[in-house]
Amino acid sequence: MDNSSQRLPDSVMIFGCGYVGSALAEKLIANGVRVGALTRNEETAEVLRKKGLSEVVIEEVDSDRWHKVLGDYSAAVNCVSSAGGGLAGYRKSYFEGQRSILNWAATTNLSHYIYTSSTSVYPQDGGLLVDENADTTDAPETGQVLLESEKLIEAAAVSFKNWFVLRLAGIYGPGRHFLLDQLNEGRGVIPGRGDYTLNLIHLYDIVAVIMAALSSNLASRSGIYNVADDSPSLKQEILAWLAAQVGMSVPQFDPDVISSRLKRRGGRMPDRRVDNSKVKAALNWQPRFKSYREGYEELLANHR
Numbered sequence: 001m002d003n004s005s006q007r008l009p010d011s012v013m014i015f016g017c018g019y020v021g022s023a024l025a026e027k028l029i030a031n032g033v034r035v036g037a038l039t040r041n042e043e044t045a046e047v048l049r050k051k052g053l054s055e056v057v058i059e060e061v062d063s064d065r066w067h068k069v070l071g072d073y074s075a076a077v078n079c080v081s082s083a084g085g086g087l088a089g090y091r092k093s094y095f096e097g098q099r100s101i102l103n104w105a106a107t108t109n110l111s112h113y114i115y116t117s118s119t120s121v122y123p124q125d126g127g128l129l130v131d132e133n134a135d136t137t138d139a140p141e142t143g144q145v146l147l148e149s150e151k152l153i154e155a156a157a158v159s160f161k162n163w164f165v166l167r168l169a170g171i172y173g174p175g176r177h178f179l180l181d182q183l184n185e186g187r188g189v190i191p192g193r194g195d196y197t198l199n200l201i202h203l204y205d206i207v208a209v210i211m212a213a214l215s216s217n218l219a220s221r222s223g224i225y226n227v228a229d230d231s232p233s234l235k236q237e238i239l240a241w242l243a244a245q246v247g248m249s250v251p252q253f254d255p256d257v258i259s260s261r262l263k264r265r266g267g268r269m270p271d272r273r274v275d276n277s278k279v280k281a282a283l284n285w286q287p288r289f290k291s292y293r294e295g296y297e298e299l300l301a302n303h304r
Contacts, residue, residue: 006215008033009074009112015061015101016080016093017048019176020116024077024207025053031211036073038066061097067104075112075214076105090145098149102156112162114213115153116206117146119167119199119226124272127197131275132167132224150224162222164213166206169228169274172292173203177299179235179292183242183251191257194236196271199228202289212283225279231291232273238292245300 012028014021017037022044025035029052036055037048045056059066061080080097082089098115105113121143122130136147150165157163172178179198182190209227240250279285289295 007217008211008215010034011036011073011075012214013037013070013073013076015076015078015097017044017053017056018079018081019173020079020171020203020206020210021077022048022051023173023203024079024210026051027207027211028214029053036071038070060092062092062100064100064103067100067107070104072108074110075114076101076110077114077116077210077214079116087141087145090142094145094149095152098152102152102159106156106159110160111217112164112214113153113160114164114166114210115150116210117150117165117167117224118143119169119228119274121146121150121167122272122274123270125270127271127273129273129275130226132226132278157222160222161219162213162216164216164222165224166209166213166227166279167224167274168206169199169201169226171203171206172200172295172299174299174302176203177296179238180242180246180296180299183239183246183248188249188251189257190239190251190253192253192269193255194234194239194253196235196269197232197273198235198238198292199232199272199274200292200295201228202287202295205229205287205289208288209279209283209285212285216283221282223282225282226274226276227279228274228276229287229290229292229295230276231293233292235269241293242296245296 011034014037017039028035035053037053038057039045040060042058045058048056057066057069078101080093082093121136121139122134123138124130243250
């Protein structure tokens with residue numbers, strides 16, 4: 001990448017400053033960037049203020065009440081999460097929230113707009129390798145909402161010199177290690193099946209990708225990108241490895257038991273491998289945690 005094209009914006013507004021957004025805010029502030037945030041949670045707002053954010057607004061993202069409150073920013077990152085309440089909550093946060101943010105953005109001079117979507121938009125099964133051109137026609141209902149939200153950005157792209165849709169794989173990191181928790185809570189039995197591929201991405205690698213996107217000033221790099229590590233792996237393989245690390249026996253899977261989390265995803269997870277080659281080439285990014293092993297080794301070391 002041409003180093004002359006790399007420079008962080010002087011100010012960034014983060015929408016949905018939760019797990020990913022908070023970590024991003026810390027990194028940006030450490031690099032001298034002025035950071036603002038919008039959150040619907042008062043407790044989160046207080047934590048963010050203590051981190052040194054210059055402005056924290058407490059409001060629902062799909063409202064327009066906050067539009068005239070915000071100061072001026074050079075860039076925006078939309079990393080909202082679901083408001084809960086099933087599909088309606090998805091639509092409220094992801095689609096209506098996106099529309100509200102873009103309406104606000106149309107009145108500003110943003111140079112960068114970044115949206116964290118999800119690889120759940122891909123319906124492919126059978127171990128297929130999927131890139132950003134994969135067919136998403138049969139995406140699940142929640143994935144369809146995310147796709148609609150992405151299309152809003154593409155329609156508004158003329159407003160930004162640089163825009164990025166980052167389709168994130170399964171997120172894990174400090175304070176968020178679902179697989180390890182499932183192993184500890186399962187007492188040797190894991191609900192569902194283990195013979196499908198998990199695509200994962202560590203929190204710190206997500207932040208690194210967003211930082212790279214914010215530093216990119218070549219409009220030709222704008223577009224949709226998959227963000228996953230280098231090693232898609234079977235769930236049963238990952239849990240067997242984790243069990244060995246913590247001195248537990250290899251867990252058994254019970255396909256007759258379907259967790260509430262899995263029920264929300266149609267009763268089973270698709271078996272597909274996510275290709276990350278496009279983002280690595282365009283943004284000169286390499287995952288620090290190339291597989292679950294490196295990521296979980298650090299998490300386990302910090303918890304011993």
